[in-house]
């Protein structure tokens with residue numbers, strides 16, 4: 001399995017009270033599989049994605065990504081996982097304002113020691129960004145910025161792409177075009193995708209849908 005979660009529990013302590021967000025989540029994603037994660041606001045979708053990225057730790061249960069156990073991994077190991085194996089795309093594009101598009105696209109790949117100028121140029125072309133490489137994020141539209149964020153995440157050739165409402169900040173037409181492109185590139189790369197979305201319409205575009213409610217996942 002590319003991603004496997006078994007009996008994941010996670011809660012938060014707020015103001016002295018403990019809130020259980022995830023209570024026994026199981027999920028398995030095969031290589032190349034695309035899965036939509038839906039659920040009401042506050043149901044724990046982002047929490048779950050953060051655990052899969054090793055940005056936070058589960059209270060109980062076991063998470064494996066590409067054969068690596070995240071449960072007991074060191075911070076260093078988790079950082080390496082995010083650099084080399086897992087790509088992340090968020091609703092806020094999170095580009096680096098002081099870097100132009102070319103440098104933003106190459107940033108993660110450079111960190112991972114995987115920057116390949118030919119591949120980067122091809123990716124920029126596929127993303128329709130070839131003419132924008134020397135622009136800065138503030139000079140781009142929202143859809144263009146999100147295409148850069150997707151390119152940056154895919155440039156490391158991740159086995160797994162985690163996306164948290166990646167088109168949530170875009171108008172429907174732009175969002176649809178960006179989504180289309182992201183799905184195409186994910187398929188070409190043979191990467192797995194776990195994508196949070198509020199939209200049943202977008203969820204239907206992915207291979208499978210899981211729904212988070214009451215701290216558990218259901219099909």
Ligand SMILES: Nc1ncnc2c1ncn2[C@@H]1O[C@H](COP(=O)(O)OP(=O)(O)OP(=O)(O)O)[C@@H](O)[C@H]1O
Pocket residue numbers: 012013014021039040041042043044045046047048
């Ligand atoms: N760091 C934190 N500390 C305390 N509570 C938190 C923290 N992060 C999330 N929560 C709580 O955990 C619950 C789940 O939050 P999460 O962001 O995972 O939900 P979500 O399904 O992604 O919501 P949305 O669709 O609104 O983005 C919420 O009640 C939230 O307030």
